[in-house]
Amino acid sequence: MANSVKIFDTTLRDGTQGEGVSLSVEDKLKIAQKLDALGVHYIEGGWPGSNGKDIEFFHRVKELKLAHAKVTAFGSTRRKDTKAEDDPNLNKILESGVKVATIFGKSWDFHVHKAIQTTLEENLAMIYDSVRFLKNSGLEVIYDAEHFFDGYKNNPDYALQTIRQAEAAGADWIVLCDTNGGSLPGEIGDIVAEVVREVSRPIGIHAHNDCELGVANSLAAVAAGARQVQGTINGYGERCGNANLCSVIPNLQLKMGFSCIADEQLAALTPVARYVSEIANMHMPVGQPFVGNAAFAHKGGIHVSAILRHPKTYEHIAPELVGNKQRVLVSELAGQSNLIVKAEELKLDFDKNNPKVKSVIERVKELEHQGYQFEGADASLELLLREALEGLEEVFTLESFKIIVEKSAGRAVVTEAIVKVKVHGETMFTAAEGNGPVNALDVALRKALMPYYPDIQQVHLTDYKVRVFDEKDTTAAKVRVLIETADLETSWNTVGVSENIIEASWNALADSIRYALIGRTRVEHKEQQPERLGLVNH
Known part of the structure; x- marks a missing residue:
C-alpha cells in the first residue's frame, strides 16, 4: 500500500549500544514479545557474529511463535579481499536461522579509505557479493547504507553507486542511514527524494538523534518517499540515541495519515514504552511526547478550566489513542478547576460552591510554599482531600x-x-x-x-x-x-x-x-507476645 510504512525496531541491537542500557537474553525475549504484540514488522535481534548472548537469543526466539514481526539478524558486508561464502559473519547470520538479514556497508568514500582501508571498487564488490550471497541463501535482505547522507553530501555519485550495487544484487530494502545524526530535515527530504527517483527498490530511513532531529528526519524521509522507518523504543541508542519510535509511529499514523500498526496496537504504545523502560532499568522522562507521564498533564488553572470545557483546547490528540491518559496536577499554580477534576477522579463530592474548596486550595498553596510537591505525590494529595471533605479515621x-x-x-x-x-x-x-x-x-x-x-x-x-x-x-x-x-x-x-x-x-x-x-479490613487485636512486637529479638 502506498500509504503504508513498515516499522523496523532495533531496540534489541542498536538500542543496547546506549549508555546504561544492558539487556539479558531473558530481557530481550520479553521485549520481543511486546514488540510483536505492538505490531512492528521487523525486530532486529542482534549481531550473531559478535557475541554469545545474541546467538542464544536467536536460538530461543524461535520458541516464541511471534504473530506479526519478522526477526532479523544484523551484520556487515564481507571482509575486504575475501569471498562472501567464506566470511564468518555472513555465515553466522545463516546459522542463526533467521529469514531476514540486515547488513550494512559503506556509502561514504571517506570511510572506505579511512575505516576499512580499501579501494572504492573493492567496497562496491563487497556490497554486491554480500547481498547476492544472502539472497542466494533464500533470505530477505535489508541493506543499510551506513553514513549515506554524509557520503551523498561529500560524493553523491559514489554514494549512489553503492546502493545501486545492493539493488543489482537483489536487496529487498535499501535503508539510508544518518549514522552520525548530523543532517537536517530539509537535507534528508531532498536526498531521499532523489534516491527514490534513482532506485527502484523500496527505501527506508535509519536516523540518529545527535541534533535532536531523529524523529523529524524520519518523518521528512517518509514524506519524501521512504516506506520503512528504523528506530528504537524510547529512542535508546548510542550517543544521543536513535529515532524514537514512540514518537515516530503516532506522528506518522495520527498526523500524516500513514498506516503503521492497527489502532488497537497503537493504544498499547504507552504501556509498551513503560514496560521497556522498566526492563532496561532506565528512567523514562516524564515529559516524553505521547507516552510520558506528563504528556497530557495539566497544571495551570486556566488550562484545566479550558480542558473541562473541551480537551482539544490543550491536547493535540486524545491521549487514549496512544494508551496514555489525561492528568490534572495540583500545585501552587492550581485553581479551583484542578481540585474539582482531581476530586472527580477520586469520586469525592467536591461542589465548587462548597466553602471548603477555597480552604483546601489555600492549604495546598501553603504546603507547596513550604516545599511540598503534590504533582508527584498523588496519594498525599488524596489523603489531604479526603481529610478536608470526608474526614479520615486516624488509623495510627x-x-x-x-x-x-x-x-x-x-x-x-x-x-x-x-x-x-x-x-x-x-x-x-x-x-x-x-x-x-x-x-x-x-x-x-x-x-x-x-x-x-x-x-x-x-x-x-x-x-x-x-x-x-x-x-x-x-x-x-x-x-x-x-x-x-x-x-x-x-x-x-x-x-x-x-x-x-x-x-x-x-x-x-x-x-x-x-x-x-484506606479500605483495608481491620481485625480485632489480640494480645501479642513481646517477640511478635519486636521487643525481644529484633
Missing part, C-alpha cells in the same frame, strides 16, 4: 520514634528504630533493625500495625528520593522526600518535607502507610 498516631545508628571499626553500620504509636487507642511499642533509618522505621511501624492489619505485609517501598532545596543553607537546608510504595495490585507516591531528613522521611512514610490502609 505517632507518639515518638528514636533512631540509633552504630558504627564500629571493621563492622558494617547497624541502624535500629524504636517506634511508639497509638493504634486504635492502644499504644504499640516496637523496634526493628534495617538497612538505614528509613528502612528501620518502616519495619518497626509495620510491626506495630501487623496485629490489626495483617495484609500490610503485602505493602513495600519501591523507591525513595531526596531533593534538597535552599542549597545556600548547606547542611541545614530543607529537604523534600518522595516515596513510592506498592502492593500486589498498584503503586502510589507520597511526600514529606522538613529541615530534618529523618522527619521528612517519616512524614512521607506515614502517609504511604495511611494510604495503604
